[in-house]
Amino acid sequence: MTVGPVLKQFRLELTEQHVVHLIFDMPGRTMNVFSNAAIEELGLFADWLKQSDVAGVVIRSGKSIAFCAGADLAELETAYDMIMAAAPADRDRLAFNHFFRLSHGLRKLETAGKPVAVAIAGLALGGGCEFALAAHHRVLADHPQATFGLPESLVGLLPGGGGTQRLPRLIGIEAALPVLLDGARLKGQEAVSAGLAHELTAPGEEVAAAERWVLSRPLAAQPWDRLAWHASDAPRVSVEIAEKRSKMLAETLGHYPAPTAILDCVEQGLPQDFDTAIRTEMQIFAKLIQRREPRNMIRTLFLGRLDHERQKKVGMNPKIAAAVAEVSKAVGVQSECGKELVEAFARAGFRVERPCKVEFDGRIAGAVYWHDDEPRTWGKELLRARLADAEIAAASWRTQLDDSERRAADYVLVTQAGFPAYLGGLFAAGLS
Incomplete structure (x- = not known):
């Protein structure tokens, strides 16, 4: 039976009990991700659902290994280029309008x-986890691959589909951070105990359990949309966030803006009504996405990792190792040139074998880049000179490596040679 709008990234199936199954099943891909096309179709489905006469929805995946792995990061890089090509005065608006579509679609779905129940039998990461959080009931298969996660901070971003707002409201600040x-x-049981999942079933039984819940005629509303509901830890959010912020800045020395932005989202959003809170989240996301750190980290830690894995499968170009070795030697992170240079490397976020104790200085907490904003010192000047030499060394290799090999080389430089992820390597991303 034909039901609902015509979709390509999802499939719709209607049961005899009038429950519609929304099946995330991107054609030609082994893993579902939230592409622009998928986000648009989710909005179309939510609009149709509101005026339909179905009993409810079961969301599930058409893939065997995962529910959804998050955003399409290649499309995200294209969006970054579009935003940064615009006039500076237009960038916040462009970023907000482009990226708020997922949050808006999920909000329409839950209201x-x-x-709406979701059956999770595999990885639900990033936007996939946010998709699950927008359901009223979450059923999780008791299987090692059935996992919730919001790993956006690991590539310099924050969950912009409502993740910074739904998760603390569901499981509390302490468990969410x-x-x-x-x-x-x-x-597994940890997700149920935390309040993230409502049911844990044997593998293969999660879809039937989700359908049973829909047919039980439950209240179709999120906790935060119920009369007089409020987050129990909202009154102490500022104290909890301040403690976490101090510890985080001491660890990162202000080089990574994503954790700060995430803490801002929670602190500002949790006391707000939900519709205001997700707009606050997106305003902060729109600022974050314009920074260099996320772009560098996505290109290096995600795209570079994929390129590195492909290179390993077909046979690694030996020039990659040679290029990384030459650049690493030029940087000289493990230099014996004195404590001041070692300290400069440590403050800039390089991994060193002989790390000195670096006291956190609030002056650099909001710095864009350490080497741009910290007051000039002899150690800093030595580090600048080393980075300039490393840039020259990298430039000599760029024409010998293709795009994929340059990204793979940056991945090795960051993950194995101690180069800071926020700088993104020197072969593809560089310091510009």
């Missing part, structure tokens, strides 16, 4: 007046 800041994942 459509129909009970490791997921939001550190990429921690929840699965």
